[in-house]
Amino acid sequence: MAVPLLDLKAQHATIRDEVLPGLISLIDDQAFILGAPVGALECEVAGLSQTRYAVGCANGTDAILIALRALDIGRGDEVVTSPFTFFATAGTIHNVGATPVFVDIDPKTYNIRPDLAAAAVTSKTKAVVPVDLFGQMAAIEEIRRLLPTMPIIEDAAQSIGARRKIDGEWVMAGQAATIGTFSFFPSKNLGGYGDGGMIVTQDEAIFKRLQRLRTHGSVQTYFHEEVGYNSRLDALQALVLSAKLPHLAAWSAKRRENAAFYTQAFADIAEIVPPYIDPANESIFNQYTIRVARRDELKAHLAAKGIGHSVYYPLPLHLQPCFAYLGYREGSCPESERAAKEVVSLPVFPELTGAQRDEVVVAVRGFFGK
């Protein structure tokens, strides 16, 4: 029996009847751009994230791009971020005209090391962009403590609904940053039926700027204070996401349960390093990612057994050809480089059946002769 890495059809089947009537009535109304569905989802995501404001946009990449612009980041500026992330985190920094400055990760959580971020700050640094990788939040409070006045854009594309205990209080992904960004790409924990994104903030002035940048830099139609973007969240996607949102907590709990099952099932295999969740964090396990020295051999074995798997990410951003102009070399961020050679993610999606989960365990254990 083949097991997919992610089964979106299985999730759709469980909510089809909740999603489709709203979509049909929106199509009958032909009211596709912004409007009530987007406003409703913005309120819901602000509620979940414990932020005062939320602004829907076209995707998670634009969410970062617009956040950078809202902080007036552009040519001549530096932005400190992680090289062990999806390309969009740094591509957007480049695209606003700024320079990405890559600092290494913690090898256990795969998130940016706050001390290295602080050490990389220069007079040109305008923001730090930590990524909440694989579903667990970065050490936001530590970055804040080391850099009290530095704006933080939290790339929470993989971590909507994740939380972290800071000074005894739960803090949601996006809540404690200057600006938090989410993606509704179908493979994220809250995924649409197409692209979508959201930006959250506690700051009213930033909120107004985000709204303006989303619609060509215009507040009053046809009058433009600045050059912005056409980056709206589609109303059809907003309806899908509002129908899915009430299920998000249970789905993420199911992912945690699957993760705990795997970690238990691999406990006697010393060659497998299971995901490490910082005791302050509650992860939403967008990915269940193990480290294995013989990673490429394990991949070949899983492929032969029909077990879905993927490597996030095989080449850290500081070594990408497009960033050669920045002058990083092999060895610049050794933990990111080592992680890129050793990680592999296994199926952890909430609809995974017990039989599928067992199949994954048997295949992985089999590789280690167990």
Ligand SMILES: *Cc1c(COP(=O)(O)O)cnc(C)c1O
């Ligand atoms: C998915 C993702 C993005 C980009 O989101 P899109 O909606 O695909 O544009 C950005 N950062 C990270 C870490 C992501 O995982």
